[in-house]
Every structure is written in C-alpha cells, then in structure tokens.
Amino acid sequence: MSDIYLEVNLHNLYYNLSKIRKELNQHTMIMAVVKGNAYGHGSIEISKALSQEIDYLGVGLLNEGVELRTNGVKAPIFLMGPTDDFETVYSNNITISICSITQLEKLIEWTNTNKKEIKFHIKVETGMNRFGINYDQMEKVKFLCENSSYSILEGVYSHFATTYKNNKKHVQKQKDKFDKYIEFFNQYNNKIYYHIANSENAIDYKEAHYNMVRIGNALYGPCNSKKNIGLLKIANLKARVVYTKKVMAGENIGYGNNYKSKNEMNIGIISMGFYSGLGLIKKPLGSKFSSVTIYYLKEIYRYLFKNKTVIYYKGRPLDILGKPNMQYTIIDLSKIKEIQENLEVEIKVSPIFVQDNIKRTYISEVKS
Numbered sequence: 396m397s398d399i400y401l402e403v404n405l406h407n408l409y410y411n412l413s414k415i416r417k418e419l420n421q422h423t424m425i426m427a428v429v430k431g432n433a434y435g436h437g438s439i440e441i442s443k444a445l446s447q448e449i450d451y452l453g454v455g456l457l458n459e460g461v462e463l464r465t466n467g468v469k470a471p472i473f474l475m476g477p478t479d480d481f482e483t484v485y486s487n488n489i490t491i492s493i494c495s496i497t498q499l500e501k502l503i504e505w506t507n508t509n510k511k512e513i514k515f516h517i518k519v520e521t522g523m524n525r526f527g528i529n530y531d532q533m534e535k536v537k538f539l540c541e542n543s544s545y546s547i548l549e550g551v552y553s554h555f556a557t558t559y560k561n562n563k564k565h566v567q568k569q570k571d572k573f574d575k576y577i578e579f580f581n582q583y584n585n586k587i588y589y590h591i592a593n594s595e596n597a598i599d600y601k602e603a604h605y606n607m608v609r610i611g612n613a614l615y616g617p618c619n620s621k622k623n624i625g626l627l628k629i630a631n632l633k634a635r636v637v638y639t640k641k642v643m644a645g646e647n648i649g650y651g652n653n654y655k656s657k658n659e660m661n662i663g664i665i666s667m668g669f670y671s672g673l674g675l676i677k678k679p680l681g682s683k684f685s686s687v688t689i690y691y692l693k694e695i696y697r698y699l700f701k702n703k704t705v706i707y708y709k710g711r712p713l714d715i716l717g718k719p720n721m722q723y724t725i726i727d728l729s730k731i732k733e734i735q736e737n738l739e740v741e742i743k744v745s746p747i748f749v750q751d752n753i754k755r756t757y758i759s760e761v762k763s
C-alpha cells in the first residue's frame with residue numbers, strides 16, 4: 396500500500412465527457428487534451444480510458460505523444476506544439492502542427508524525400524501571438540500545400556487567448572479572424588477540420604465549435620465557464636498517516652518553533668511536503684502558463700503565512716502544525732477519537748501540482 400496516492404475516478408471522467416458532449420452538435424469532434432501528464436491525472440491511463448470515446452488526443456510536446464504510443468495508445472494523436480523531428484513523428488503516427496512557413500517547407504522536403512506521409516494542421520494567428528502563421532502568408536501556405544503529395548493538410552486551427560466569459564469582445568474578434576482563414580481554405584478544400592475552442596469557450600460559445608473542440612480541464616473537473624454544466628472532480632489525493640504520537644502541553648512542534656501545543660495533543664505525520672505539491676492548493680482554471688505561475692506563487696505565499704487547512708479526514712478539516720516540510724507534514728489528530736493504524740487523510744491539492752512520481756490509482760467501477 397502506498398503512503399500517498401492520487402485516486403482517479405474514471406467513472407467521473409466519463410460522466411464529464413458526457414456532460415461536455417451534450418453541449419456539442421452530434422457531429423462535432425472532440426480532441427481530449429492530455430498534455431502535462433493529463434493535467435496530472437496520468438496521461439497513459441487517461442488516454443486509454445478515452446481512446447474509444449474521442450476523436451483525437453492532444454499533446455503539447457512530441458515526447459508526450461511518443462510516450463503514449465510506446466505504451467500502446469492507438470487513438471489519433473495531435474501535437475499542438477512545433478517540431479521538426481519528422482522521423483519520430485512519422486514512426487509514431489502523430490499528426491503535427493505547422494506553425495511557420497519554414498517548418499512547412501522542411502516538412503514537405505522531408506516527406507517528399509522519404510516518400511512517407513505525415514498529416515498536419517496549420518496553426519493560424521488570430522490574436523494570441525504565440526504560435527501561428529499570419530493571414531498574409533496564406534497564399535504561400537496554399538501554394539506549398541498544393542505542391543506536396545506526401546504532406547497532408549488535414550486541419551486549420553487557432554487558440555483563444557481568453558474566455559468568452561471574461562472577454563467576449565476579444566473572443567469574438569478572434570473568431571471573426573478565424574472565419575477569414577476558413578473562407579480562404581474552403582475555396583479549394585472542403586474536407587478540412589477547423590478548431591479553435593478550448594473547454595470554457597466550447598461550453599459558453601457554441602459559434603466557435605466548428606468541426607472540432609479541444610477539451611482539457613473540463614474533462615478533469617469543474618472549469619471556469621459561465622455556464623455550469625455539472626462537471627465533477629475526478630481525482631483525490633490520499634495519504635496514510637505514517638507515524639503518530641502524543642505531545643504534552645507547551646511543547647514545540649516542527650521546524651522554527653512556530654507552533655506550541657496548548658493542550659495534550661495527538662499528532663500524526665504524512666509523507667508529503669511542499670516538494671510533492673502540498674501547500675499549492677488549487678490551480679487557476681484555464682491554461683495560460685503565466686496565470687498558473689502567478690497563482691502558484693500566491694498559493695505558496697498564502698499557505699506559508701496563513702496556514703490554511705487543506706487536509707481532511709472523513710470530511711473534517713485537520714490542522715497542519717507548523718509549515719509543511721520538504722517531504723513530511725505534521726498534522727493535528729486530536730479531533731479524531733480512535734486513531735487506527737493506516738489512518739488515511741485526504742489532501743486538497745490540484746493534481747497538476749502533484750509530483751509525477753506519486754502513484755496514481757484508478758477506479759473504473761461505480762461505487763455503491
């Protein structure tokens with residue numbers, strides 16, 4: 396038995412997927428985004444669980460896609476970031492993003508030379524200015540695509556910089572720009588996949604569905620959409636109390652002498668500290684790296700200075716005594732009447748902050 400593990404409920408994952416599907420038209424395809432170890436939930440197991448249910452799996456880095464293939468994932472995989480390692484892309488059957496003319500030229504050269512097919516989606520610029528080719532380059536893109544029989548244009552896509560809920564105008568402006576690209580490509584190819592919406596915008600802004608949506612955080616729990624579609628949290632971090640003891644009144648507990656017992660207390664230790672993510676309570680909803688970083692720093696600050704409870708036993712909050720250490724944390728068990736061996740507590744922390752070396756376990760049957 397592990398001292399600490401993230402328990403992932405696949406039943407809730409399927410439930411969330413069905414709630415999301417209800418928001419879409421019958422023919423809208425779903426790309427399930429499993430980058431970042433499936434937002435901490437374990438990309439291999441999540442991908443296998445979803446393979447039969449979705450149209451594409453979306454990864455951010457080439458090695459994430461390779462890892463899925465190596466572990467037997469058969470579903471179509473789409474790489475959202477740039478790459479020019481076409482050999483690896485080809486041998487792992489991954490569909491790639493083309494984010495620049497140079498990259499497109501390299502792809503065409505490689506596929507023509509090797510006489511091997513690679514499918515790709517063009518990433519177009521609509522107002523986020525991360526990856527993406529500008530509209531004035533589209534004639535060039537079209538020309539290159541028409542002269543390559545091994546590089547297969549399958550899709551055209553973009554990414555919203557914000558949510559419909561927070562900035563409707565900007566989202567609409569990006570959609571209008573995206574429509575111009577669609578008009579352009581429709582003139583000569585009517586079989587292209589178009590996609591731009593992530594979780595929140597897929598839920599709140601139906602006009603942005605096109606033929607595919609890319610769903611990340613909504614699969615894993617409640618997201619930041621305006622409309623509440625009843626998504627469920629799918630993971631809980633659980634820890635076994637590995638050591639307990641009684642402490643007399645007036646004793647110091649933990650580093651730094653910043654906690655002194657007022658009465659006789661029962662204390663316990665769990666083997667999780669800030670190294671594994673404890674103290675980083677909740678991730679910001681959304682996918683922007685900067686907002687994640689700011690939130691992360693704020694949470695550390697809040698945690699260290701206010702000592703907010705994040706540990707629960709059967710729904711009852713337990714105090715953390717002193718600060719979490721690197722790998723251990725001391726908690727107050729005085730409230731618990733009978734302290735048994737293998738007592739298990741629940742820790743409220745976003746899976747995204749739970750170190751990858753912490754075991755993930757999966758529940759797939761319904762609990763009665």
Ligand SMILES: *Cc1c(COP(=O)(O)O)cnc(C)c1O
Pocket residue numbers: 428430455475554592593594595609610611612613681682
């Ligand atoms: C992460 C990501 C998504 C998924 O975003 P969510 O807000 O988590 O649904 C979609 N598209 C791209 C390009 C991404 O990088």
